[in-house]
Amino acid sequence: MSKVKKFIAILYQILESKEYFNYVSWTNNGTSFMIHRIDDFKKIIIKECFNSISIESFYRQMCLYGFRLKKKKGLKEYSHPNFIQGKLKELGLVQRKRKNYATCDDMIKVSNTLKEQIQRLKEQQYSFLYQLKVQYEIHKILSNKIKQLLDQFQNQYPEFWKQQMRIILKLIRGCKPLYGVQTSAPLYEILKDEMLQQEDFYSPKQLSFQ
Known part of the structure; x- marks a missing residue:
């Protein structure tokens, strides 16, 4: 099995930690996680856990690793078939999709341009x-x-x-x-x-x- 990527390992640790529960947490069934307070998530978690990368870079990484986004009234819910609470052995299956890198990046640029x-x-x-x-x-x-x-x-x-x-x-x-x-x-x-x-x-x- 492939080695767990650093980005995925950090994200999983954040979700398992009670320290950041108010900002991001697993959903009830553990098959997805939700960002509750995006501004605080950006200021605290991104800064402390992801070496101060931009929030846009975080979103791009989520896209590159194949996470599906579902928006709910100002909230962001992400899911991945191999990123599930309690299933550490499957984290190695969450790999970047290199073929979609350009497509993902282009979609973000197009979205920003349209805005x-x-x-x-x-x-x-x-x-x-x-x-x-x-x-x-x-x-x-x-x-x-x-x-x-x-x-x-x-x-x-x-x-x-x-x-x-x-x-x-x-x-x-x-x-x-x-x-x-x-x-x-x-x-x-x-x-x-x-x-x-x-x-x-x-x-x-x-x-x-x-």
Whole structure:
């Protein structure tokens, strides 16, 4: 039988020791073990027992030795058909799978890359939503200001109302951005009634806001 690897021997000793029971322990049937407190496991067990290797290196070793991972709400449960509580003779069968080294390492790199990409996409999404909200508020303020000016103009110069405001209506109707429909709709309703019936009325080309 093959000699028990140092990494596997240390891991087994940790699980058999009561000193680290609060951080990592066998499950009830002894066919797997569970890491309870990952942060403490990383700070205490990894530092004291595994010569301060990184937690990523520990995960990679588990993968290389053929352990199966099962996550449970922030916990990590590992199992191996030959890594069982009380069966010391079978520990020598837990060997590194050299053929899967590159595959395992590549999977971790791909996973990290995907996490970084997802984080960047989230940041871009937040930035886009913030900018959209700002534009919406600006459009709302402008619409209200224009409405106030139009009301004032209509009261002070009613004889020029239809003639002078026609160009404003053209711009509002032709260039109204899609996301600002709700804020500009009241202003559009104020102006459209009679001027839309004019024969010389035209609308400029719609601008794309998509």
